[in-house]
Amino acid sequence: MIWEWFRFILGTLVLLTGVSIFLLEVFGLYRFHFVLDRMHAAAMGDTLGIGVSLLGLIIFSGFNFTSLKMLLVVVFLWFASPVSSHLIAKLEVVTDEDLEQHCEVKR
Numbered sequence: 001m002i003w004e005w006f007r008f009i010l011g012t013l014v015l016l017t018g019v020s021i022f023l024l025e026v027f028g029l030y031r032f033h034f035v036l037d038r039m040h041a042a043a044m045g046d047t048l049g050i051g052v053s054l055l056g057l058i059i060f061s062g063f064n065f066t067s068l069k070m071l072l073v074v075v076f077l078w079f080a081s082p083v084s085s086h087l088i089a090k091l092e093v094v095t096d097e098d099l100e101q102h103c104e105v106k107r
Contacts, residue, residue: 011059050081054073
């Protein structure tokens with residue numbers, strides 16, 4: 001009985017942490033002006049937010065086969081999201097004609 005309550009409270013806290021990471025990601029998407037800054041906020045927020053949220057769901061579910069599948073989803077997203085973000089950023093750098101004006105240091 002006490003273990004169930006502990007698991008519920010811990011899972012809720014971890015899941016709320018994941019949701020707050022998603023909210024910070026949305027703030028970063030609207031706050032930044034340059035596309036690479038926005039993409040960095042989105043990629044980091046997605047990778048960390050999904051990982052933490054699925055960890056909360058794993059705690060809720062207990063340790064069973066469903067938890068293993070959710071853990072495999074986390075591992076896949078931790079590998080796929082940074083790679084795809086890097087490829088999209090590289091495409092932006094190669095095709096952006098005004099990149100030098102975005103990268104200038106303003107004094």
